[in-house]
Amino acid sequence: MNVVVCVKQIPDPAAPPSLDTANTLDRSGKLILDDSDAYGVEMALQLADAAGGGEVTLVSMAPNGEVSGLRTALAMGAAKAILISDDALVGSDALGTAKVLAAAIRRAGPDLVLAATESTDGYTGTTPVQVAELLGFPSVTFAKKVEVSGSTVKVERQTEAGFDEVESPLPVVVTVTAGVVEPRYPSFKGIMAAKSKPVETLTVADLGIDPAQVGAAGARQAITSVTAAEARQSGEIVVDEGDAHERIIQFLEQLKVL
Amino acid sequence: MAIEKIWVLAESADGKPTTTTLELLTAARSLAGTVEAVGWGEVASCAATLGEYGATTLHDVGDLAGSLPGVPVAAAMAQAIRAGGAPDAVLIPATYDGRDVAGRLSARLDRPVLTNVVGLTAADGGLETEHAIFGGAQVAKARFTGEGPGLFVIRAKSFAAEASGGGAAAVSPLDVPDTGTSGGATVLARHAEERSGPKLDEAEVVVSGGRGLGEKDQYAMIEELAGLLEGAPGASRAIVDAGWVPYAYQVGQTGKTVKPTVYLACGISGATQHLVGMKGSKNIVAINKDQDAPIFSVADLGVVGDVHKVVPKLIEAIKARG
Numbered sequence: 168m169n170v171v172v173c174v175k176q177i178p179d180p181a182a183p184p185s186l187d188t189a190n191t192l193d194r195s196g197k198l199i200l201d202d203s204d205a206y207g208v209e210m211a212l213q214l215a216d217a218a219g220g221g222e223v224t225l226v227s228m229a230p231n232g233e234v235s236g237l238r239t240a241l242a243m244g245a246a247k248a249i250l251i252s253d254d255a256l257v258g259s260d261a262l263g264t265a266k267v268l269a270a271a272i273r274r275a276g277p278d279l280v281l282a283a284t285e286s287t288d289g290y291t292g293t294t295p296v297q298v299a300e301l302l303g304f305p306s307v308t309f310a311k312k313v314e315v316s317g318s319t320v321k322v323e324r325q326t327e328a329g330f331d332e333v334e335s336p337l338p339v340v341v342t343v344t345a346g347v348v349e350p351r352y353p354s355f356k357g358i359m360a361a362k363s364k365p366v367e368t369l370t371v372a373d374l375g376i377d378p379a380q381v382g383a384a385g386a387r388q389a390i391t392s393v394t395a396a397e398a399r400q401s402g403e404i405v406v407d408e409g410d411a412h413e414r415i416i417q418f419l420e421q422l423k424v425l
Numbered sequence: 426m427a428i429e430k431i432w433v434l435a436e437s438a439d440g441k442p443t444t445t446t447l448e449l450l451t452a453a454r455s456l457a458g459t460v461e462a463v464g465w466g467e468v469a470s471c472a473a474t475l476g477e478y479g480a481t482t483l484h485d486v487g488d489l490a491g492s493l494p495g496v497p498v499a500a501a502m503a504q505a506i507r508a509g510g511a512p513d514a515v516l517i518p519a520t521y522d523g524r525d526v527a528g529r530l531s532a533r534l535d536r537p538v539l540t541n542v543v544g545l546t547a548a549d550g551g552l553e554t555e556h557a558i559f560g561g562a563q564v565a566k567a568r569f570t571g572e573g574p575g576l577f578v579i580r581a582k583s584f585a586a587e588a589s590g591g592g593a594a595a596v597s598p599l600d601v602p603d604t605g606t607s608g609g610a611t612v613l614a615r616h617a618e619e620r621s622g623p624k625l626d627e628a629e630v631v632v633s634g635g636r637g638l639g640e641k642d643q644y645a646m647i648e649e650l651a652g653l654l655e656g657a658p659g660a661s662r663a664i665v666d667a668g669w670v671p672y673a674y675q676v677g678q679t680g681k682t683v684k685p686t687v688y689l690a691c692g693i694s695g696a697t698q699h700l701v702g703m704k705g706s707k708n709i710v711a712i713n714k715d716q717d718a719p720i721f722s723v724a725d726l727g728v729v730g731d732v733h734k735v736v737p738k739l740i741e742a743i744k745a746r747g
Contacts, residue, residue, distance in 0.1 A: 180696075180698070184559055184697075190565065202666065203679075260537050261528075261531075261537070261538065261540075262531050262532065262535070262536075262537050262538065265532065284679070285679060287679075287698070290540075290541060290678055290679060291538075291540045291541070292519075292524050292540055292541075292578075293524060293527055293528035293531060293538055293540060293578070294528070295528070296495060296524070296525050296527075296528025296529055296532075297528045297529075297531055297532040299528075299529075299607065300499075300528065300529050300531075300532035300607060303605060303606050303607050304606065304607060305496065305606065305607055305608065305609040305610040306493075306495065306496075306525070306607075307493065307610050308495075308521065308524065308525055309521050309672070311671065311672065321613075324493075325521060325671070325672055325673060326521060326615070327438065327520070327521070327624075328615070328616075328617045328618070329615070329616045329618035330616050330618070331493075331612045331613075331614070331615050331616070332612070332613040332614040332615075332616070333493060333610055333611065333612050333613065335610035335611070336606075336609045339609070339610065344665075345662070345665055345666040345672065346665050346668035346671070346672065349668065386537055387536075387537050387569060387570050387571030387572075388537050388539060388567055388568065388569050388570060388571075389568055389570050390565055390566070390567045391553060391566045391567060391568055393563055393564070393565045393566075394563065394564050394566075395562065395563055395564075396557065396561055396562055396563055396564045399704060399722070399723045401721060401722050401723065401724065401727070402724055402726055402727065403725070403726050403727065404716070404721060404724075404727040404729060405726070405727065405728050405729070406716075406728075406729045406730070407729060407730025407731070407734065409734075411712075411730050412735050412738040412739040412742055413742070414726065414728070415689075415710060415712075415726065415735075415739055416739070416742055416743070418710060418725075418726050419654070419687065419710075422686060422687055422708055424629070424630055424654060424686065424687050425654075425743065425746070
């Protein structure tokens with residue numbers, strides 16, 4: 168079974184984020200694998216293994232030919248990667264990104280496409296479903312358990328009330344929530360092997376996409392302003408000397424919660 | 426482009442529209458002369474309430490025969506939009522199914538979508554959105570520049586729901602075209618998880634735990650404290666990622682937005698990811714051993730201390746009150 172995992176390379180979330188001159192997130196520095204995507208990579212490796220073989224291919228769109236995050240996922244065990252990097256993609260929105268990813272995924276011809284429910288940096292949360300629509304695939308989002316048997320996938324999908332058992336024929340796009348599997352740490356051998364794994368780098372033209380459909384122009388939206396939010400006043404600080412719980416009780420009493 | 430007609434994606438549960446649906450109808454009413462709802466499943470039984478909040482028509486996709494809503498509902502909406510009578514904007518709740526409909530509709534119509542919207546105002550004949558970014562430290566405003574309809578995915582609790590006293594919405598069926606291979610996902614069974622207290626996003630008190638708890642088993646004290654306060658237990662992304670609690674517990678950018686009377690953050694440092702989901706709480710109490718933790722910048726009462734000491738004492742003290 169061949170699995171494609173959509174992975175995003177993002178600015179390190181631990182560092183303070185900043186906006187560029189176009190008021191979009193500054194992605195000019197080093198990018199790393201979005202933590203959210205490690206679950207999809209792990210799930211793909213486990214599912215390919217359970218199916219008795221097959222390849223896990225990463226698909227990613229990133230500026231400046233960035234591969235650091237891809238190397239992390241390759242070190243976990245993915246076989247190869249397709250990277251789309253092109254100046255024409257600067258300022259792309261979720262739909263523009265989906266057009267690019269869908270075109271790249273089509274080349275890989277997978278049985279299953281996995282993605283996170285949303286990225287950590289942009290968190291639009293619609294890209295995987297847009298990809299599915301563009302490919303004509305079904306989609307099952309917010310999966311907390313995924314099993315493939317033959318040409319069918321069975322998913323436990325998070326709902327407001329609990330979860331649904333959902334079944335879909337392959338090929339299908341499935342988005343996985345965090346915590347569904349425990350992502351493995353790349354081994355030293357894995358890290359060494361990742362250095363020589365193939366990363367195919369493509370442009371918008373390679374994918375046959377009209378540049379007007381992607382990038383800032385294709386996004387058909389404008390950020391009109393970015394301003395500081397009204398700051399919340401910080402309140403009373405108590406250092407616990409063994410009786411801080413009494414202050415909390417008092418506070419809750421004032422609010423009539425107790 | 427003046428805003429004349431808005432569609433609201435109406436979700437229902439147990440025969441009633443969800444609170445977010447009513448919030449969106451209220452907002453739509455203030456922005457457009459005509460407000461219509463689009464729903465599926467048992468939504469027709471909600472026509473009276475939807476009307477009361479401003480919808481004059483309910484476009485009913487009807488029974489989905491087990492399909493997940495995303496594909497058939499978006500396909501039906503897209504077909505109706507192409508056939509004429511398109512709205513200027515579609516407001517969609519940021520829920521599991523809402524996001525599916527938004528993504529499908531966006532790709533089908535080739536229209537961009539603005540998500541994580543927390544405010545919506547009329548500006549220059551169109552709509553301007555507000556988004557809380559960087560943990561709510563900054564507000565970004567945005568608008569569409571191309572052809573409509575504009576698709577907006579809106580977070581819960583962005584608007585207050587207020588009835589307008591309108592009559593029941595007229596129910597009008599909406600046909601689903603053939604969706605081919607994309608419509609293949611079907612629901613085999615639905616499972617409701619046992620929940621003893623109030624829902625996370627409706628609770629007056631939310632008690633959340635984070636990585637500061639140290640290990641999975643320690644989350645039990647968060648649940649116990651939430652129970653004693655008749656509140657709901659929540660979690661930071663860190664411990665959801667670690668698999669300690671299910672995704673449904675997550676408060677934050679990814680996850681639920683909560684605005685309870687009291688939010689108790691236990692062992693949560695206050696990453697921007699978390700702050701954006703709880704900063705709107707009326708009162709915030711934080712317990713964390715690191716006095717420099719960002720959570721203290723939003724806390725009305727901050728306790729610099731060990732959750733493993735403070736929380737058990739708090740539990741005992743509340744129990745002692747009987």
